[in-house]
Amino acid sequence: MEVRARRGTGKARRVKRPTIADIARRAGVSKGAVSYALNGQPGVSEATRQRIVAIAQEIGFNPNSAARALSGASARAVGLTLCRPARILSIEPFFMGLISGFEQELAARSYALTLQVVATPENETEVYRRWWGERRVDGVFVTDLRENDIRIPVLNELQLPAVVIGGPGDTGRLTQLWSDDAGAITEAVRYLMALGHRRIARVGGLPDLLHTRTRTKAFTEVCASLGLSEAVTVPSDYTGEEGGRATRRLLINAERPTAIIYDNDVMAVAGLSVAQEMGLSVPGDLSIVAWDDSPLCSLVHPPLTALSRDIAAYGAHAARQLLAAIAGEPVKDVEEGTAHLTPRGSTAPPRDS
Amino acid sequence: MEVRARRGTGKARRVKRPTIADIARRAGVSKGAVSYALNGQPGVSEATRQRIVAIAQEIGFNPNSAARALSGASARAVGLTLCRPARILSIEPFFMGLISGFEQELAARSYALTLQVVATPENETEVYRRWWGERRVDGVFVTDLRENDIRIPVLNELQLPAVVIGGPGDTGRLTQLWSDDAGAITEAVRYLMALGHRRIARVGGLPDLLHTRTRTKAFTEVCASLGLSEAVTVPSDYTGEEGGRATRRLLINAERPTAIIYDNDVMAVAGLSVAQEMGLSVPGDLSIVAWDDSPLCSLVHPPLTALSRDIAAYGAHAARQLLAAIAGEPVKDVEEGTAHLTPRGSTAPPRDS
DNA sequence: CTGTAACACTTAACCGATCAAGCTATCGGT
DNA sequence: ACCGATAGCTTGATCGGTTAAGTGTTACAG
Numbered sequence: 154m155e156v157r158a159r160r161g162t163g164k165a166r167r168v169k170r171p172t173i174a175d176i177a178r179r180a181g182v183s184k185g186a187v188s189y190a191l192n193g194q195p196g197v198s199e200a201t202r203q204r205i206v207a208i209a210q211e212i213g214f215n216p217n218s219a220a221r222a223l224s225g226a227s228a229r230a231v232g233l234t235l236c237r238p239a240r241i242l243s244i245e246p247f248f249m250g251l252i253s254g255f256e257q258e259l260a261a262r263s264y265a266l267t268l269q270v271v272a273t274p275e276n277e278t279e280v281y282r283r284w285w286g287e288r289r290v291d292g293v294f295v296t297d298l299r300e301n302d303i304r305i306p307v308l309n310e311l312q313l314p315a316v317v318i319g320g321p322g323d324t325g326r327l328t329q330l331w332s333d334d335a336g337a338i339t340e341a342v343r344y345l346m347a348l349g350h351r352r353i354a355r356v357g358g359l360p361d362l363l364h365t366r367t368r369t370k371a372f373t374e375v376c377a378s379l380g381l382s383e384a385v386t387v388p389s390d391y392t393g394e395e396g397g398r399a400t401r402r403l404l405i406n407a408e409r410p411t412a413i414i415y416d417n418d419v420m421a422v423a424g425l426s427v428a429q430e431m432g433l434s435v436p437g438d439l440s441i442v443a444w445d446d447s448p449l450c451s452l453v454h455p456p457l458t459a460l461s462r463d464i465a466a467y468g469a470h471a472a473r474q475l476l477a478a479i480a481g482e483p484v485k486d487v488e489e490g491t492a493h494l495t496p497r498g499s500t501a502p503p504r505d506s
Numbered sequence: 507m508e509v510r511a512r513r514g515t516g517k518a519r520r521v522k523r524p525t526i527a528d529i530a531r532r533a534g535v536s537k538g539a540v541s542y543a544l545n546g547q548p549g550v551s552e553a554t555r556q557r558i559v560a561i562a563q564e565i566g567f568n569p570n571s572a573a574r575a576l577s578g579a580s581a582r583a584v585g586l587t588l589c590r591p592a593r594i595l596s597i598e599p600f601f602m603g604l605i606s607g608f609e610q611e612l613a614a615r616s617y618a619l620t621l622q623v624v625a626t627p628e629n630e631t632e633v634y635r636r637w638w639g640e641r642r643v644d645g646v647f648v649t650d651l652r653e654n655d656i657r658i659p660v661l662n663e664l665q666l667p668a669v670v671i672g673g674p675g676d677t678g679r680l681t682q683l684w685s686d687d688a689g690a691i692t693e694a695v696r697y698l699m700a701l702g703h704r705r706i707a708r709v710g711g712l713p714d715l716l717h718t719r720t721r722t723k724a725f726t727e728v729c730a731s732l733g734l735s736e737a738v739t740v741p742s743d744y745t746g747e748e749g750g751r752a753t754r755r756l757l758i759n760a761e762r763p764t765a766i767i768y769d770n771d772v773m774a775v776a777g778l779s780v781a782q783e784m785g786l787s788v789p790g791d792l793s794i795v796a797w798d799d800s801p802l803c804s805l806v807h808p809p810l811t812a813l814s815r816d817i818a819a820y821g822a823h824a825a826r827q828l829l830a831a832i833a834g835e836p837v838k839d840v841e842e843g844t845a846h847l848t849p850r851g852s853t854a855p856p857r858d859s
Numbered sequence: 860c861t862g863t864a865a866c867a868c869t870t871a872a873c874c875g876a877t878c879a880a881g882c883t884a885t886c887g888g889t
Numbered sequence: 890a891c892c893g894a895t896a897g898c899t900t901g902a903t904c905g906g907t908t909a910a911g912t913g914t915t916a917c918a919g
Contacts, residue, residue: 170638170639170641170875171639172874172875172876173875173876174875174876182898182899183898183899183900184875184876184877184899184900185877185878185898185899185900185901186897186898186899188876188877188878189877189878189897189898192877194877194878195896195897196878196896196897196898197896197897197898198896198897198898201897201898213635213639214639215635215636215638215639215640216639216640216875216876217576217639217640217641217874217875217876218572218575218640218641218642218876219571219572219573219574219575219576219581219640219641219874219875219876220572220576220874220875220876220877220904221572221875221876221877222571222572222876222904223570223572223573223576223874223875223876223877223903223904223905223906224875224876224877224878224903224904225876225877225878225903225904226876226877228572230620230642239602239603239606239607239818240801242602242603242605242606243599243600243602243603243606243800243801243817244599244602244800244801244802245602246596246597247596248602249592249595249596249597249598249601249602250592250595250596252595252621252623253592253595253596253623254592256621256622256623260622260623260624263636265620265621265622265642266620266621266622267583267618267619267620267621268605268609268618268619268620268621269609269613269618269619270605270606270609270613271613282566282568283568283616285523285568286523286524286566286567286568286569286570287568287569287570287571287572288523288570288571288572288905289571289583289618392801393801393802393804393805394801394804397805419801419805422802422805422806423805425807426805426806426807427807429807430807447596447597448593448596448597448745448746448747448772449597449746449775449802451746451747452746452750452772452775452776452779453775453779453806454778454779454780454782454783464596465592465596523905525904525905525906526905526906527905527906535868535869536868536869536870537869537870537905537906537907538868538869538870538871538907538908539867539868539869540906541906541907541908542867542868542907542908545907547907547908548866548867549866549867549868550867550868551866551867551868554867554868569905569906570904570905570906571906572904572905572906573874573904573905573906573907574905574906574907575874575906576873576874576875576876576904576905576906576907577873577874577905577906577907577908578873578874578906578907578908579906579907641875860919861918861919862917862918862919863916863917863918863919864915864916864917864918865914865915865916865917866913866914866915866916867912867913867914867915868911868912868913868914869910869911869912869913870909870910870911870912871908871909871910871911872907872908872909872910873906873907873908873909874905874906874907875904876903876904877902877903877904878901878902878903879900879901879902879903880899880900880901880902881898881899881900881901882897882898882899882900883896883897883898883899884895884896884897884898885894885895885896885897886893886894886895886896887892887893887894887895888891888892888893888894889890889891889892
């Protein structure tokens with residue numbers, strides 16, 4: 154187009170960023186005094202502090218984050234890596250909900266969130282190493298914890314503060330935050346049993362993920378303890394396609410389940426669609442429970458009964474934990490409550506009961 | 507792997523990041539030489555360069571991004587602000603698709619993406635000012651362009667490189683990227699007419715957004731030119747709730763439309779659900795076309811006919827443009843092709859024709 | 860044999876903060 | 890009147906890169 158970033162020769166139209174030196178000059182004090190004043194440190198009088206703060210306001214000063222990070226202070230940024238293919242990420246509401254929650258806390262303290270989409274957990278460790286080496290982030294959020302997760306030793310080695318979401322698991326020094334998946338699935342199964350269901354199936358998430366295992370174990374156990382012999386979990390991958398396929402496989406059985414619990418809402422919606430396509434009425438012939446209650450669940454017809462939890466609040470909590478860990482405060486592992494059942498139109502007593 | 511970054515005086519448990527000074531010492535050259543070598547600048551012999559690169563590899567060196575940014579080089583980061591409430595963001599597949607596309611290009615050149623969720627466009631300009639002042643990003647992506655968008659003059663004033671997505675509009679110096687919405691909606695209307703529809707309505711996105719206006723104008727014009735008198739657009743806000751409400755309002759009319767075009771997939775799914783709830787069959791009584799073809803569209807029953815475009819590719823293109831603009835290369839505004847119609851089960855000739 | 864240009868480096872200033880250490884004026888205590 | 894102690898500053902080193910300017914060596918033309 155036209156002239157841009159014209160620099161070098163002569164008049165230098167370049168926009169100048171105000172620095173503490175500019176403030177110092179205008180206030181008639183030294184750079185150091187300005188630094189103390191703006192950071193609320195002792196060492197300047199209240200009168201001077203106010204004068205300096207006023208000038209900073211007036212000229213629209215923002216501390217150069219690079220300079221700040223370089224002088225040993227924090228980078229005021231945290232990182233999140235997402236290890237899912239684009240086609241899942243785009244539709245999976247969980248991560249965006251989580252991110253919104255992070256931002257609530259981060260924005261309030263003007264921390265930046267750095268995002269990176271990667272292909273494999275190995276790539277994630279590379280990103281962590283790079284971020285650490287570049288001093289780009291002060292800490293990271295870790296999602297999708299796996300058994301013997303290769304990311305954990307790397308983060309411990311780098312001593313990079315982290316909050317691990319999706320456990321509980323073995324994370325050494327790292328803070329964890331998880332939700333009580335066992336309790337939630339127990340509530341769902343009890344509810345379906347109370348409605349009269351005896352053949353309950355589950356379409357699970359990625360089998361490698363630790364919280365999937367937790368859910369599978371809890372599901373198997375609660376079903377066994379309640380005398381449901383054939384409580385089957387079909388592994389899946391959170392995509393609608395796979396969720397639909399898994400549903401079809403379950404429904405072509407002679408002894409097909411009368412209720413299915415899905416590990417996320419996308420698969421539940423896909424399952425609903427498969428049931429309808431096969432001429433089964435929901436909830437008449439099949440009851441459906443979705444895990445995680447996004448707007449998607451209330452959007453379809455019938456609206457889906459869901460295990461609801463406030464994902465944004467979950468994310469906000471994780472962000473507070475991470476910021477505390479970065480500040481060096483002691484942070485304890487926390488279980489962030491149980492998802493509660495929100496009954497909607499997709500669950501009812503089975504027709505044959 | 508191997509031992510890395512274990513150094514220091516024995517007890518000092520703190521992990522030390524390798525710097526160019528470490529490399530310089532081991533290679534027996536100066537810091538400057540290392541800098542030249544690693545950045546592919548002239549000033550060192552090929553032999554020395556290779557030795558230095560090898561050492562950097564070996565000790566796992568990553569340049570400190572703060573130091574780099576401070577010495578005038580780029581921050582190697584770009585920013586994206588999202589100005590939608592959490593409940594929309596979480597389910598709207600567009601942004602995650604776009605982000606995935608950004609990342610394809612950014613990751614390849616190890617640029618970081620900094621994300622910030624904000625409440626209002628005013629907040630966005632504040633974030634831009636802060637990022638600029640902090641030198642946190644080298645450029646930004648701007649989405650949801652509005653008429654007389656207050657963000658544009660701010661970015662021009664700051665001379666912050668930017669790519670504006672969602673025009674075309676008046677953006678001054680800033681590069682733009684948009685898709686041919688008029689062409690797409692024309693194709694959709696023509697298709698529905700060919701099927702025999704005469705009463706076609708549209709549930710639009712946020713009316714303030716420039717691309718919504720483009721679509722509305724094109725929709726009105728093409729309908730007029732084809733002799734469809736009552737082509738009504740109901741404004742909405744991209745949420746499922748509003749999309750459902752708008753659909754209900756359209757369908758309770760005596761002269762209800764036989765086909766509805768929705769400005770995003772979430773509203774289309776909600777519309778489908780409302781039609782089913784009202785006892786109308788899709789596509790028998792009502793045909794539905796969704797704009798933007800996320801997996802959501804193939805997930806529901808019947809699957810939705812959609813205006814498809816490759817959003818990730820769109821994002822990747824935008825990222826390339828932004829990186830070029832940051833590099834100071836001349837960048838031209840680009841129209842990134844027309845969404846094409848993907849017919850699925852939600853469209854058919856109207857029953858009464 | 861000299862002048863100079865090219866090469867392969869080194870040196871040191873610089874970016875914009877932070878922060879330990881140093882300096883000065885003031886004040887209370889004796 | 891003199892001695893700390895303290896408040897309220899200034900000074901200057903520092904973080905880890907980048908880069909302009911300087912230095913020493915070699916090659917080669919004249």
